[in-house]
Amino acid sequence: MELGLVGLGKMGGNMRQRIRNAGHTVVGFDHNQDISDAKDLADMVGKLTATGQPKVVWMMVPVQAIDPVVTELAELLSPGDIVIDGGNSRWTDDTRRAAQLAEKDIRFVDCGVSGGVWGLENGYALMCGGDKETVDVVMPIFEALKPEGEFGFVHAGKVGAGHFSKMVHNGIEYGIMQAYAEGYELLETADIVENVPEAFESWREGTVIRSWLLDLMVNALKEDTHLDKIRGYAEDSGEGRWTVEAAIDNAVPVPAIAAALFARFASRQEDSPAMKAIAAMRNQFGGHAVKGAESADPSYATPPTKH
Numbered sequence: 001m002e003l004g005l006v007g008l009g010k011m012g013g014n015m016r017q018r019i020r021n022a023g024h025t026v027v028g029f030d031h032n033q034d035i036s037d038a039k040d041l042a043d044m045v046g047k048l049t050a051t052g053q054p055k056v057v058w059m060m061v062p063v064q065a066i067d068p069v070v071t072e073l074a075e076l077l078s079p080g081d082i083v084i085d086g087g088n089s090r091w092t093d094d095t096r097r098a099a100q101l102a103e104k105d106i107r108f109v110d111c112g113v114s115g116g117v118w119g120l121e122n123g124y125a126l127m128c129g130g131d132k133e134t135v136d137v138v139m140p141i142f143e144a145l146k147p148e149g150e151f152g153f154v155h156a157g158k159v160g161a162g163h164f165s166k167m168v169h170n171g172i173e174y175g176i177m178q179a180y181a182e183g184y185e186l187l188e189t190a191d192i193v194e195n196v197p198e199a200f201e202s203w204r205e206g207t208v209i210r211s212w213l214l215d216l217m218v219n220a221l222k223e224d225t226h227l228d229k230i231r232g233y234a235e236d237s238g239e240g241r242w243t244v245e246a247a248i249d250n251a252v253p254v255p256a257i258a259a260a261l262f263a264r265f266a267s268r269q270e271d272s273p274a275m276k277a278i279a280a281m282r283n284q285f286g287g288h289a290v291k292g293a294e295s296a297d298p299s300y301a302t303p304p305t306k307h
């Protein structure tokens with residue numbers, strides 16, 4: 001089968017290789033001409049010459065680039081052709097994009113992809129949404145990308161269901177990582193377990209909590225035993241927020257995922273305004289000492305005057 005692939009970065013570059021390894025033809029386009037097979041999107045579409053199949057184009061670009069690429073593809077593709085969004089897009093954007101393409105009778109599939117930079121070797125887990133007939137056309141590409149075992153692919157439902165499924169997957173990812181991270185901090189802080197990386201590594205077999213994220217945590221500790229080289233600062237790309245928003249919309253309690261998301265926000269603060277407020281109130285009601293900010297008047301740490 002033949003595929004156009006837009007975006008050949010950490011994900012798309014390896015995906016191109018894995019699909020080619022399975023014997024398919026991939027014409028890739030990336031702004032970075034050093035890695036691109038085509039000079040622009042029009043050139044990429046022009047190089048898709050297979051007869052007897054619709055043109056299929058997979059987008060693997062940052063989420064901010066998806067709308068411009070969809071708009072350009074709507075002008076370049078023909079009725080019956082298929083566009084797949086493999087990025088971590090917000091699921092609510094899928095129906096809008098599908099409707100935009102449907103105006104030209106172009107079909108749309110949303111496909112959440114998991115596996116990161118290990119996907120070339122291990123395969124990518126795929127969660128897609130769209131109508132069955134369209135998904136079936138793309139199935140040879142899904143087969144090439146997915147892991148070799150029994151699992152790793154789901155046609156989750158209509159357009160949007162793929163990204164919704166990936167969003168919940170990532171929300172779970174936040175919660176699991178947070179639990180390992182908190183356990184790590186406790187082990188590091190309490191002076192009882194002599195070798196924390198060894199304790200983590202021992203959990204890789206036989207335990208209830210063995211997992212790929214645990215394996216990756218062990219890798220990280222092997223590279224940097226006390227994580228001295230890394231600052232305790234974590235970004236988020238949106239999936240965790242959208243999971244919490246969807247939970248609110250559906251009145252579903254997700255305290256672990258929400259706490260994990262908020263822990264990332266806290267990681268970005270030099271100081272905590274909320275904790276300043278708590279310290280201030282304790283000081284007001286009980287005269288409890290506060291730690292002065294470096295710029296502050298040290299006398300503030302004394303009990304307040306009663307009014």
Ligand SMILES: NC(=O)c1ccc[n+]([C@@H]2O[C@H](COP(=O)([O-])OP(=O)(O)OC[C@H]3O[C@@H](n4cnc5c(N)ncnc54)[C@H](O)[C@@H]3O)[C@@H](O)[C@H]2O)c1
Pocket residue numbers: 006007008009010011012029030031032060061062063065068069086087088089113114115116117237
């Ligand atoms: N990195 C991951 O672990 C991971 C996993 C699953 C999904 N995703 C999603 O996959 C998508 C790509 O992620 P990535 O990690 O490969 O990002 P990346 O930044 O490594 O690569 C993106 C590539 O897209 C190219 N690009 C950007 N705009 C373009 C455009 N308009 N036309 C052509 N090329 C363009 C860039 O030059 C770059 O090479 C994102 O939506 C991301 O959320 C990432």
Ligand SMILES: O=C(O)[C@H](O)[C@@H](O)[C@H](O)[C@H](O)COP(=O)(O)O
Pocket residue numbers: 088113114115116170173235236237238239240
């Ligand atoms: O399943 C995966 O392969 C990852 O979840 C992947 O999608 C990616 O690494 C996220 O973009 C990170 O998301 P945050 O930036 O929100 O942590």
